[in-house]
Amino acid sequence: MTQTLTRPPVVDERVGRRNPLQKLLGRPEVGALVGAIVLFVFFASVSQTFIQPNAFATVLYGSSTIGIMAVGVSLLMIGGEFDLSTGVAVISSALTASMFSWYFSVNVWVGVVLALVVSLGIGYINGWILMKTKLPSFIVTLATFLMLTGLNLGLTRLIGGGVSSPSISTMDGFASAQAVFSSSVNIGGVEVKNTVFIWIVLVAVASWVLLRTKVGNWIFAVGGDENAARAVGVPVKATKIGLFMAVGFCGWVLGMHNLFAFDAVQSGEGVGNEFLYIIAAVIGGCLLTGGYGSAVGGAVGAFIFGMANKGIVYAQWNPDWFKFFLGLMLLLATIVNLIVKRRAELK
Amino acid sequence: MKTLSWRKAALMAAVVPMLALSACSSTGGKPVDAGSNAGSGQVATTDRIKIALITHAAPGDTFWDIVRKGAEEASAKDNVELLYTSDPEGGRQAQLIEQAIDQKVDGIAVTLAKPDALKDALKKATAAGIPVVSFNAGESVSAQLGAFTHFGSNEKLAGAAAGDKLKAEGLQHPICVIQEQGHVGLEARCAGVKEKLPETEILYVAGTDMTQVSSTVTAKLQATADADSIIGLGAPFTLTILKAVTSAGSKAKVASFDMNADLAQKISDGEILFTIDQQPWLQGYGSIDALWQNKRGGFKIGGGQPVLTGPTVVDKAAASAALTFAQQGVR
Numbered sequence: 001m002t003q004t005l006t007r008p009p010v011v012d013e014r015v016g017r018r019n020p021l022q023k024l025l026g027r028p029e030v031g032a033l034v035g036a037i038v039l040f041v042f043f044a045s046v047s048q049t050f051i052q053p054n055a056f057a058t059v060l061y062g063s064s065t066i067g068i069m070a071v072g073v074s075l076l077m078i079g080g081e082f083d084l085s086t087g088v089a090v091i092s093s094a095l096t097a098s099m100f101s102w103y104f105s106v107n108v109w110v111g112v113v114l115a116l117v118v119s120l121g122i123g124y125i126n127g128w129i130l131m132k133t134k135l136p137s138f139i140v141t142l143a144t145f146l147m148l149t150g151l152n153l154g155l156t157r158l159i160g161g162g163v164s165s166p167s168i169s170t171m172d173g174f175a176s177a178q179a180v181f182s183s184s185v186n187i188g189g190v191e192v193k194n195t196v197f198i199w200i201v202l203v204a205v206a207s208w209v210l211l212r213t214k215v216g217n218w219i220f221a222v223g224g225d226e227n228a229a230r231a232v233g234v235p236v237k238a239t240k241i242g243l244f245m246a247v248g249f250c251g252w253v254l255g256m257h258n259l260f261a262f263d264a265v266q267s268g269e270g271v272g273n274e275f276l277y278i279i280a281a282v283i284g285g286c287l288l289t290g291g292y293g294s295a296v297g298g299a300v301g302a303f304i305f306g307m308a309n310k311g312i313v314y315a316q317w318n319p320d321w322f323k324f325f326l327g328l329m330l331l332l333a334t335i336v337n338l339i340v341k342r343r344a345e346l347k
Numbered sequence: 348m349k350t351l352s353w354r355k356a357a358l359m360a361a362v363v364p365m366l367a368l369s370a371c372s373s374t375g376g377k378p379v380d381a382g383s384n385a386g387s388g389q390v391a392t393t394d395r396i397k398i399a400l401i402t403h404a405a406p407g408d409t410f411w412d413i414v415r416k417g418a419e420e421a422s423a424k425d426n427v428e429l430l431y432t433s434d435p436e437g438g439r440q441a442q443l444i445e446q447a448i449d450q451k452v453d454g455i456a457v458t459l460a461k462p463d464a465l466k467d468a469l470k471k472a473t474a475a476g477i478p479v480v481s482f483n484a485g486e487s488v489s490a491q492l493g494a495f496t497h498f499g500s501n502e503k504l505a506g507a508a509a510g511d512k513l514k515a516e517g518l519q520h521p522i523c524v525i526q527e528q529g530h531v532g533l534e535a536r537c538a539g540v541k542e543k544l545p546e547t548e549i550l551y552v553a554g555t556d557m558t559q560v561s562s563t564v565t566a567k568l569q570a571t572a573d574a575d576s577i578i579g580l581g582a583p584f585t586l587t588i589l590k591a592v593t594s595a596g597s598k599a600k601v602a603s604f605d606m607n608a609d610l611a612q613k614i615s616d617g618e619i620l621f622t623i624d625q626q627p628w629l630q631g632y633g634s635i636d637a638l639w640q641n642k643r644g645g646f647k648i649g650g651g652q653p654v655l656t657g658p659t660v661v662d663k664a665a666a667s668a669a670l671t672f673a674q675q676g677v678r
Binding site: 054055062106108163164167168273 | 407558
């Protein structure tokens with residue numbers, strides 16, 4: 001008895017095609033994107049100035065100074081770790097470049113290169129201690145944060161004789177370094193700060209690494225389950241140390257911008273900024289527990305922060321309420337993010 | 348192979364800066380020998396005494412460098428061992444006072460930015476017979492808390508002086524930029540300006556992040572096109588504000604409070620209108636010297652009134668003289 005069996009077409013749900021809309025809604029950054037659009041429409045409706053091109057350039061600049069760091073911090077968070085030393089590490093980098101160049105009276109580019117070495121070194125040390133001791137990154141980087149805060153103040157006073165680094169604006173190489181790290185590009189009559197482009201490039205590179213390379217898979221793997229990742233042959237130690245060094249690199253970029261935008265650096269600056277970077281990454285859909293998130297999400301998170309921060313000024317609201325509105329908006333953006341993601345996962 | 352290339356990279360990173368060391372900068376950098384004329388005079392013949400200088404300075408604020416320099420210079424002359432401590436948080440500043448009492452100091456100079464938190468600790472100090480001088484902040488509560496005199500500038504008067512000066516320049520709509528929300532002294536300065544110029548607007552910025560100071564000021568200037576002037580409440584902030592104003596193409600005039608060498612230079616160049624200086628060096632110097640005088644002959648300077656160290660207006664005409672001293676770190 002031969003019989004032609006007509007099997008129903010069974011497709012494994014893990015490899016089956018998903019509804020494109022559902023796929024889109026499942027992306028980590030989509031909630032933040034919706035939040036960003038809501039916030040944009042809101043500020044555009046309460047303030048005439050907000051939608052003018054030059055005002056928008058200011059918003060982008062404000063966002064970029066958070067966003068550059070948020071790139072590294074997002075990647076690190078996907079890799080399952082925190083870095084609380086980022087805020088002051090930015091200032092450490094700027095101080096290294098300016099104090100070294102000033103003290104030895106050398107071309108500022110020498111200081112810039114040295115600052116890069118120092119920034120990557122801070123990242124390396126953070127990662128190395130973390131892997132060596134297996135302590136939570138919260139503790140390790142909290143310690144680095146405190147030590148760097150002290151070093152910034154102590155060394156600056158020791159070398160420069162004050163708490164602010166001396167101005168290096170007249171030194172050789174300053175003009176070219178300023179052109180690289182802090183200049184403006186005129187686009188249709190609007191001056192756009194080049195940090196905005198640096199930010200976009202960094203986000204693009206980070207996204208490519210995350211989604212298209214082997215290293216990207218490693219990052220998701222070590223953040224999802226470190227032991228499982230090690231068992232399948234992922235170089236966990238190198239990946240995590242590399243992530244901390246990537247954060248260090250971002251800190252160097254922002255530190256150099258700080259230095260060349262304002263000529264001198266206050267050694268007490270930067271404290272508290274580490275939370276802004278983490279907030280940006282979290283709003284952008286990176287999970288605090290690791291293994292999930294995107295670089296674009298961190299960028300959208302920074303953009304939300306920049307819009308809220310500057311939008312309140314454009315809307316001319318009573319400044320006494322500034323921090324309250326900021327907090328409220330951050331909360332709302334995160335809730336929108338959460339709802340959108342849950343909906344997408346339910347379907 | 349891989350480790351080799353890593354080592355190479357590390358070696359490059361170490362060697363390249365060394366090589367570049369030979370590429371010296373022809374301008375700027377550390378002065379070959381700054382020289383110092385502080386503390387080179389004769390030292391008082393009185394016995395060595397110990398004085399604690401306790402401030403509410405946040406770490407890394409240039410203003411307090413100048414206060415400290417004044418105090419150090421007075422200490423050098425008066426044969427004083429100076430114990431400098433600071434904590435921006437009121438409760439911890441009170442603990443510093445108690446520690447000074449434990450160390451059996453001969454005098455305490457203290458800033459009273461948070462008088463309520465320091466009340467009890469200062470009571471202990473006076474009970475222990477330690478003379479107290481207050482400076483910088485807390486003029487109105489100074490005598491009440493047991494200090495025999497106060498060295499400082501009245502913040503509201505300073506604000507009013509700035510307002511008058513702006514008015515004289517024909518300006519009437521300033522933006523007053525506060526770098527620390529909720530800071531009593533800074534709020535008083537802006538209130539003083541507003542008293543003279545009712546159109547004054549207040550802008551709060553995050554003083555711990557210069558990029559945010561810059562971008563928030565740019566945003567405010569774009570939102571308030573009719574503002575004709577902008578005031579920074581500290582020298583480093585004013586310099587950042589000046590850059591933001593220039594790059595935003597705004598015509599707003601810039602004015603400032605406090606002083607440093609770069610600021611004095613910009614005033615003398617005419618890029619910044621003026622600054623209101625409270626002469627912090629005098630506050631540090633005066634406090635230590637007053638305590639020494641008290642030890643020397645039981646003197647109490649000031650006649651129960653505060654000794655005013657400001658406000659003094661430093662405009663273009665006065666800037667070049669101030670510049671020399673600012674470069675030495677005493678203005």
